[in-house]
Amino acid sequence: MAENTGARLPHIVVIGAGFAGMQFVREFPGDLARITIIDRQNHHLFQPLLYQVATAGLSAVDIAQPVRAVFGSRPNLDVIMAEVTAIDLVAKRVTHARGELPYDYLVIAAGGVTSYFGHPEWERFAPGLKSLDDALRIRRLILCSLERAETEPDPVKREAAMNIVIIGGGPTGVEVAGALAELTRTVLNRDFDRIDPSKVRVRLIQGGPRVLPSFPPELSECARRQLEKLGVEVLTGVRVESVHEGGLVVAGEAIRADNVIWAAGVGAAPITRRLAGVELERGGAIRVLPDLSVPGHPAVFALGDAAALTDANGLPVPGVAQAAMQMGRHAALTIARELRGERFSPAGRPPFAYRDKGSMATIGRSAAVADIRGRQLSGFPAWIVWLLVHLLFLVGFRSKFSVLLSWTYSYFTYRRGARIITGVSGEGSAGSA
Ligand SMILES: Cc1cc2nc3c(=O)[nH]c(=O)nc-3n(C[C@H](O)[C@H](O)[C@H](O)COP(=O)(O)OP(=O)(O)OC[C@H]3O[C@@H](n4cnc5c(N)ncnc54)[C@H](O)[C@@H]3O)c2cc1C
Incomplete structure (x- = not known):
């Protein structure tokens, strides 16, 4: 990081180096303020x-970039790796694991966490997918289960090891289910002697009447068909009643499965709950004003998944990467204008309006659905669009190159490189992953 030369400049603290926080820093003029991103x-x-990391398609390093490396030579920027534990909105101070930081402006871009709808005890048996550690845990769980099945003499236990249940039929659940069906049927099917991985049962459970509920109904139906073609059993309109070691209960029926993955709920990062006197939505997101500031605190902004807002067009802003990035940009421009001397009251600040560039979900090799400004695509064309968009938004040339190489390799060889099992200390721990 470049030496900090701006000690007398106003200080902006950004909590979170996700889509919103990173975009904020990128868009903010480097000479106007000192920024600490934590x-x-x-x-x-x-x-x-x-x-794709969870399903052995990509390695962890392909989809992550060190924050210090992204902003290498930028002046007036500090990077701190620490958990923020408290925010004092009156004293204008942030407390983190190793100290305190005073701020002139604060940007809360702490994102979200997996939510188990009031059942945090299910987390032990049904990992969510929110961090690299989560993805590696899921990959280990699936690969270790198949290793166990290979030598398991008891047919009931072997079947449980070869059962995968994904809870939640939104984009994450659909993508995980498609990728796991493909992994077991077209990649791992050649690797084992005693078991046939193409017999692995992959079930996708969705409480609502259709998968991908945020997409138009025709695309939901199309996604369902593409999943079923891959061998995924799609169960809609059924609710999970409990999750326990070795299985779950769905609509009164017990299912034995060693591999249960939670893709059902997202809540805001817990730090939002430590803000005294700030109104939160269900799930903990901060209800922000149209300019993205926190009510009563014009120097504090909340962005991305940590914020809840009905935008200037009267539409609720979705919890997606595009929205987080657009919010990051909006807040950066607002604060920069103020620091340049443009005085407008919080009510006079420009309101945020989300520009929906479309949504998409991929369902395994060569299959996807996409809704781009009302234009619906499915199958191979949607998959190509999905592929290009994801490559475009990946941070860093090395990542883009490495991901493109991995995808090309898997496409032509039906193999996946990231299948090494790590983090297993001994024979007995293989099941718990
Ligand atoms: C599996 C999965 C698939 C997704 N697929 C898509 C997709 O295809 N398209 C799409 O548009 N969106 C997708 N999303 C949603 C998208 O990733 C989020 O909407 C986006 O990441 C939100 O950006 P953010 O900046 O608000 O939060 P994040 O990107 O989550 O970043 C928050 C950051 O804050 C940090 N943080 C949190 N709490 C603290 C604390 N107390 N102290 C310090 N740091 C903290 C975190 O470590 C993290 O780096 C997906 C999400 C998941 C989990």
Whole structure:
């Protein structure tokens, strides 16, 4: 990081180096303020491709970039790796694991966490997918289960080891289910002697009437068909009643499965709950004003998944990467204008309006659905669009190159490189992953 020369400049503290925080820093003019970006991880993570790490398609380093490396030579920028534990909105101070930081402006871009809808005890048996550690845990769980099945003499236990249940039929659940069906049927099917991985049962459970509920119904139906073609059993309109070691109960029926993955709920990062006197939505997101500031605190902005807003067009802003990046840009421009001497009251600040560039989900090799400004695509064309968009938004040339190489390799060889099992200390621990 470049030496900090701006001690007398106003100080902006940014909590979170995710899509919103990184975009804020990128867009903010480097000479107007001193910025400290603080994150409990040392890297920016491209969450849309996490499922590919979980399903052995990509390696962890392909989708993460060290924050220090991204902003290498930028002046007036400090990077701190630490967890923020408290925010004092009156004293204008942030407390982190190793100290305190005073701020003139604060940007809360702490993102979200997996939510188990009031059942945190399910987390032990059904990992969510939010961080690299989560993705590696899921990959280990699946690969270790198949290793166990290979030598398991008891047919009931062997079947449980070869059962995968994904809870939640949104984009993450659909992508994980498609990728796991493909992994077991077209990649791992050649690797084992005693078991046939193409017999692995992959079930996708969705509480609502259709998968991908945020997409038009025709694309939901199309996604369902593409999943079923890959061998995924799609169960809609059924609710999970409990999750326990070795299985779960769905609509009164017990399912034995050693591999249960939670893709059902997202809540805001817990730090939002430590803000005294600030109104939160269900799930903990901060209800922000149209300019993205926190009510009563014009120097504090909340962005991305940590914020809840109905935008200037009267539409709720979705919890997606594009929205987080656009919010980062909006807040950066607002603060920069103020620091340049443009005086407008919080109510007079420009309101945020989300520009929806479309949504997409991929369903394994050569299959996807995309809704781009009302234009619906499915199958191979949607998959090509998905591929290009994800490559475009990945941070860093090395990542783009490495991901493109991995995808080309898997496309032509039906193999996946990232299948090494790590983090297993001994024979007995293989099941718990
Ligand atoms: C598996 C998965 C797939 C997804 N797929 C898509 C997709 O295909 N398309 C799409 O548009 N969106 C997708 N999303 C959603 C998208 O990733 C999020 O909307 C986006 O990351 C939100 O950006 P953010 O900046 O608000 O938060 P994040 O990107 O989550 O960043 C928050 C950062 O804050 C840090 N942080 C949190 N709490 C603290 C603390 N107390 N102290 C210090 N640091 C802290 C975190 O470590 C993290 O780096 C997906 C999400 C997931 C989990």
